[in-house]
Amino acid sequence: MQFKAxxxxxxxxxxxxxxxxxxxxxxxxxxxxxxFVMVRVNPSIDPLIRRPFGVFDVGTLQPAYTGAVPQPYLExxxxxVGKGTGxxxxxxxxxxxxxxxxxxxxxxxxxAGEEKLIVGGGVGLAPLYLLAKELVKDSPVRLFAxxxxxxxxxxxxxxxxxxxxxxxxxxxxxxxxxxLVTKVLEQRLDATANKGQIFACGPHxxxxxxxxxxxxxxxxxxxxxxxxxACGMGACLGCVCQGAEHSNENPDYRCVCTEGPVFEAAExxxxxx
Amino acid sequence: xxxxxxxEIGSLKLRNPVMTASGTFGYGEEFSQYVDLxxxxxxxxxxxxxxxxxxxxxxxxxxxxxxxxxxxxxQNVGIDAFIQKKVPFLRSVxxxxxxxxxxxxxxxxxELASRLDAIPEVAALEVNISCPNVKQGGIxxxxxxxxxxSVVTACRAATKKTLxxxxxxxxxxxxxxxxxxxxxGADALSVxxxxxxxxxxxxxxxxxxxxxxxxxxxxxxxxxxxxxxxQVARAVKVPVIGIGGIMSAxxxxxxxxxxxxxxxxxxxxxxxxxxxxxxxxxxxQWLVERGIADIRSLIGAxxx
Numbered sequence: 001m002q003f004k005a006x007x008x009x010x011x012x013x014x015x016x017x018x019x020x021x022x023x024x025x026x027x028x029x030x031x032x033x034x035x036f037v038m039v040r041v042n043p044s045i046d047p048l049i050r051r052p053f054g055v056f057d058v059g060t061l062q063p064a065y066t067g068a069v070p071q072p073y074l075e076x077x078x079x080x081v082g083k084g085t086g087x088x089x090x091x092x093x094x095x096x097x098x099x100x101x102x103x104x105x106x107x108x109x110x111x112a113g114e115e116k117l118i119v120g121g122g123v124g125l126a127p128l129y130l131l132a133k134e135l136v137k138d139s140p141v142r143l144f145a146x147x148x149x150x151x152x153x154x155x156x157x158x159x160x161x162x163x164x165x166x167x168x169x170x171x172x173x174x175x176x177x178x179x180l181v182t183k184v185l186e187q188r189l190d191a192t193a194n195k196g197q198i199f200a201c202g203p204h205x206x207x208x209x210x211x212x213x214x215x216x217x218x219x220x221x222x223x224x225x226x227x228x229x230a231c232g233m234g235a236c237l238g239c240v241c242q243g244a245e246h247s248n249e250n251p252d253y254r255c256v257c258t259e260g261p262v263f264e265a266a267e268x269x270x271x272x273x
Numbered sequence: 274x275x276x277x278x279x280x281e282i283g284s285l286k287l288r289n290p291v292m293t294a295s296g297t298f299g300y301g302e303e304f305s306q307y308v309d310l311x312x313x314x315x316x317x318x319x320x321x322x323x324x325x326x327x328x329x330x331x332x333x334x335x336x337x338x339x340x341x342x343x344x345x346x347x348q349n350v351g352i353d354a355f356i357q358k359k360v361p362f363l364r365s366v367x368x369x370x371x372x373x374x375x376x377x378x379x380x381x382x383x384e385l386a387s388r389l390d391a392i393p394e395v396a397a398l399e400v401n402i403s404c405p406n407v408k409q410g411g412i413x414x415x416x417x418x419x420x421x422x423s424v425v426t427a428c429r430a431a432t433k434k435t436l437x438x439x440x441x442x443x444x445x446x447x448x449x450x451x452x453x454x455x456x457x458g459a460d461a462l463s464v465x466x467x468x469x470x471x472x473x474x475x476x477x478x479x480x481x482x483x484x485x486x487x488x489x490x491x492x493x494x495x496x497x498x499x500x501x502x503x504q505v506a507r508a509v510k511v512p513v514i515g516i517g518g519i520m521s522a523x524x525x526x527x528x529x530x531x532x533x534x535x536x537x538x539x540x541x542x543x544x545x546x547x548x549x550x551x552x553x554x555x556x557x558q559w560l561v562e563r564g565i566a567d568i569r570s571l572i573g574a575x576x577x
Contacts (some may be wrong), residue, residue: 001306002307002545002546002547040544040545045339045491045492045520046338046339047336048336048339048340048341048491048492048540048544049336049341049543049544050543050544098545100307100546227331228331228332228333228334228335229334230334230341230343230540230543231297231542231543231546233299233303233304233307233546234299234303235297235298235299235303235304235319235542235543236296236297236334236343236345236543237319237328237333237345237348238331238332238333238334238343238345239331239333239334240328240331240333240348241331251327251328252327253327253328253348
């Protein structure tokens, strides 16, 4: 679906990280956790290509006046890394964006009642909030959020409000455990004798470590990947990742945009990548 | 009064001059929920080879000012999977589908041409002799007039369908290439493919693309493409299809004035999946507003 969205709110939630709320058509409410949108930052030719963002949240604004119609909205959480996101952060309420989405294949929720372990690194938390919102409906959910410093650990209060038990870790020790978030995840898996399922999104190094933990402990692990993409709909073939059996002789490239961005970690090749 | 928008490329009749460029529109189906395919002139499929091709390692694309570099490496499903999985969709659309293809030897080109010739859903063939991102084949044929002519001769003998040859801009004299292809039996020429370029990550002291170089597309290349279309169109009798950075109806009309009979929209479809349709509608509107009755009156109508 391609639609115009009006920005309702665009605020810096932590230094360098922004959360944007915008209007959306009702179909957007059907977005699955892990799906993403492609945002055209402005109508000019620089930046030219759309930017992909995980769907942070969707919902409906209830009007204050009786008789008025509820307004569905879409939220993204983004980090300012370059020209495109820099320009996005300068936009205000009532500015208009051109959006494609929801795109891609999202997370599978897994069986009700089972413990759900969500692992997010930095802005990798973006697609995990909508996921947590879904999962808390029928399962106990724990969040393991990591970052370099406390500024890189985002929106914990929002997760706590859902009833998610939150664990944090920072590399400089400024918030929660000092070290990598994967250490805290392993402590929990030790305590529960490897019960539950893992859902992860974050930097490649973290995903690789989480995939290794899942494989070693036989815990089903889903990861959400990032990729350089031009179209978001499987046409440019720019964003591919390698399947587990990929080799130069028998190549197995998968489109992050359509076959992902969520994959079972065991389906992908991690060594050497 | 509605202006006449239809044009002819060889024996192929198009309802309007706007096509989509190979490699930017998948096999058509990917875009069908965003574009009314029956509002565009034709669409060109991702380049096909005899065997499936995996393509290059990542990163494969990077944005540059006003454009993007790609080094996909011609990843494609191969002709067998194309026939099995992609052709049924082509049947359901009332718009000509043009199959883009490439080989590694003239014989391979000919074999592909003959197999595509046998598919009724394929309306015309576009020969890629100009991909800059694969080491062997492709570009070699695209930079030497003699090699290009041998490929086109082989394809010509293998198909009666309209045969379009897509030219590389990465040559000293594109006119010489165009004339060689025309002489070998091409029905039309697509001008231009991407320009070889490069991007560097300064802090990491590395090229951004895994392939080091890639093909530059997007509005950044439009002036070069216009110049080459203008040069080629003056030098050959067959129709020229203008390609390169077309983002709007006015861009497309500039190519028509420069001598193109039709145009292809490429990178713009990534930015706006409905681009080709909007450009076709915008061109018609431009003619309506100026009382121009037939788009063909603008072909090569550049003055001065």
